[in-house]
Amino acid sequence: MASLKDVAQLAGVSVKTVSNVVNGYAYVSAQTREKVQRALAELDYRPNLSARNLRGGRTGVIALAVPELDAPYFAELARSVIKAASRHGWMVLIDQTDGDIERERRLLEGVRDQSVDGLVLSPVAIDHDDLAARTDRTPLVLLGERVLDGPARHIAIDNQRAAREVTEHLIALGHTRIAAIGAQDRRGTGTARLRLAGYRDALRAAGLPYDEQLVAATPSYGRADGAEAMRGLLSLPEPPRAVFCFNDLLALGALRTALSQGLRVPEDVAVAGFDDIEDGRYSTPNLTTVAPDKLQIARVAVDSLHSAINGGGPAGGASDEREVVADHRLLVRESTAGVPV
Structure with a gap:
């Protein structure tokens, strides 16, 4: 590898x-x-x-811990975090918590043992x-809905508002019997609670009744959970004509059940999801969904760590907002409106 001395001799x-020049100082002539x-x-x-980091007492490595690495949303988010970290010359160590409280607690106290400069935790x-x-x-940055008003910076989307927008979209299409898949009653259900509230x-x-029969709880958020919940809803004496699923994997499972029972989507039943994962863009029909701005979430999280690591405080500086709401969009596609995208 070339050294600074080699470059100096050539120039x-x-x-x-x-x-x-390498460090971007301004007081160098253009020539x-x-x-x-x-x-x-x-x-x-x-x-x-490596040498630069050692001189600064740093490793050049940050950690990202998510509940499930095989969940497409978190896989796509991890990719965005890696991209954002590369702008600072950092590598990213990725860990999976499985949503286990003891593992999350160990991460809160044990990242120093892993020689990382900062932690992004969902x-x-x-x-x-x-x-x-x-x-x-x-330095710590939190993602998602679980912990609010704490000493660390927290980045989330407005889940309640986004869920309301999806449901309003289904109502605007003329549906009055709308089901929800993904309610949960165990600990750690902040996202599910907010989406149900929306x-x-x-x-x-809209003046429509809330019918508990149309709200299907699921043990987790996988395709199989969505498929099983949809079977239960379609077996009702009066099945729903539209379904809002709390993530895209649930929606893909629900979509499969509907199609396997000979139903047309969206003509017989409309299906909407949440997260805008790649699978939903290429399903048949492709999936109406909420698209959180994953790139923005990753960028704000990584930039917050960068500020904190460089002396800006535990959450990126005392002047920074502790609670950051990232953008989202409702993407209307074939599974609700029959619109080719």
């Missing part, structure tokens, strides 16, 4: 000048900067990030008390 400048940049490109110079089981009891000083808000605003 005919001092090592200090090359260092100034000198151009000469150095040509030498950097010719020698394919790459900074020694928790399922821990609560505010767990976060308040944390003694590890590694569903109820839309029904109430």
Whole structure:
């Protein structure tokens, strides 16, 4: 690998000048900067990030911990986090918690043992008390709905509003008997609770009754759970004409059940999901869904860690908002409106 000295010799400048160009200092003439940049490109110079990090007492590695690595939403989010981290020259260590409270607690206290500079955590089981009891000083950013009003920065989307928008879309299509798949009653159900609340808000605003028979609880959020819940709903004496699923995997399972029973989607029953995973874009019919801005979530999370690691405080600086609401969009496709996309 080329060194700063090699670049300096080729460019005919001092090592200090090359260092100034590499580190983006402004006080270098345009002519000198151009000469150095040509030498950097010719020698394919790459900074020694390991040495730089060691000098700063850092590893150049951050951690991302999510409940399920095989869930497409978290896989796509991880890719966005890796992309955002690369802008800072960081590598990302990825871990899976399975939503287990003890594992999440160990992550809160044990990241220093893994030699990482910061942690992005999407928790399922821990609560505010767990976060308040944390003694590890590694910078932390939280994703999702589980922990609010804590000492760490928290990034989420407005799940209740987004769920209401999906349900309002189904109502606007003329549906009055709308089911929901994905309710949960166990610990760690902040997302499910908010999406159910948004569903109820839309029904109430439209003057439609809330029917508990049309709300299907699921043990988890996989395709099989959605398929089984849909079988139960379609067996009702008066089955629903539209279904809002709390994630896209549930919706894909529900879609499969509907089609296997000879129903047309959306003519006989409309199906909508949440998360905008790639599978839903290529299903037949493709899936109406809520699209959280995963790139924005990842960028804000990583930039918050960068600020904290460089002295900006535990959540990216005292002046930063602790609660950040990321953008989302409702994407209307064939499974509700029959619109080719």
